[in-house]
Amino acid sequence: MLPETVEKLWQRSSGKCECIKAAHNHPGKRCSQELVKEKKDKTEAGGWKIYQVFVSGGENINAYAVYCNECFQKAAIIK
Ligand SMILES: [Zn+2]
Numbered sequence: 001m002l003p004e005t006v007e008k009l010w011q012r013s014s015g016k017c018e019c020i021k022a023a024h025n026h027p028g029k030r031c032s033q034e035l036v037k038e039k040k041d042k043t044e045a046g047g048w049k050i051y052q053v054f055v056s057g058g059e060n061i062n063a064y065a066v067y068c069n070e071c072f073q074k075a076a077i078i079k
Pocket residue numbers: 017018019031032033067068069070071072
């Protein structure tokens with residue numbers, strides 16, 4: 001993924017987890033966990049990952065979502 005695409009995703013997220021999975025029971029529908037931009041792919045607090053929503057994503061930001069580590073792990077398990 002291009003750094004520009006990551007940047008666009010981060011901007012869209014407003015620095016918060018974008019997970020809206022009903023299975024996670026987020027109060028207010030969206031997780032909105034606050035994240036730290038520099039902590040992409042880090043497992044510590046404020047860390048985040050890019051979750052691929054659609055199989056063929058390419059550079060289309062709509063195919064991805066910014067997830068906190070907790071949601072990313074849960075999503076990976078539940079599918
Ligand atoms: Zn989350």
